[in-house]
Amino acid sequence: xxEPGKSPLVQPWDTIEIGAADYLNGDGVLRLxxxxxxxxxxxxxxxxxxxxxxxxxxxxxxxxxxxxxxxxALRRPGAVTRSAEH
Numbered sequence: 851x852x853e854p855g856k857s858p859l860v861q862p863w864d865t866i867e868i869g870a871a872d873y874l875n876g877d878g879v880l881r882l883x884x885x886x887x888x889x890x891x892x893x894x895x896x897x898x899x900x901x902x903x904x905x906x907x908x909x910x911x912x913x914x915x916x917x918x919x920x921x922x923a924l925r926r927p928g929a930v931t932r933s934a935e936h
Contacts, residue, residue, distance in 0.1 A: 858887070858891065858892065859891060859899075859921060859924050859925070859930070860884055860887055860891065860899070860901065860924050860930055861884065861887060861932075862884055862885055862886060862887065863883070863884065863885075863933035864883075864884045864930050864931060864932055864933060865881065865882065865883050865884070865906065865930070865931045865933070866880070866881070866882050866884060866901070866903075866919070866924065866929060866930050866931075867879065867880070867881045867882075867928070867929060867931075868880050868919060868920075868923045868924070868929055869923070872919060872920045872922075872923035873917050873918060873919045873920070873923075874898075874917070874918040880905065880917065881905065881906040881907075882901065882903040882904065882905055882906065882915070882917065883903050883904045883906055883911070884901050884902070884903040885902050885903045885904065885914075886901070886902040886903075887899065887900075887901055888900045888901075891921075896921055897920065897921060897922075898918050898919065898920060898921065899918070899919055899921055899924075900916060900917070900918050900919075901916070901917050901918075901919055902914070902915075902916050902917075903915065903917070
């Protein structure tokens, strides 16, 4: 569970940017607007999480994809950008 007062590692409408080594079957830098985070992501010791989102290409949305991401990558400064709208 997420500790009280702590924001989740990643949540819907966040944008993530990670390298190919930080997600399964990585094929280059991934920029993804997160749509859904599976419930197990709240577990504090989980190493990988499943995210559903839209891959971003420049300022355009691309394909929808399910991706398995290293949680350690999401803890790096600048890897997750919170949406001000949501």
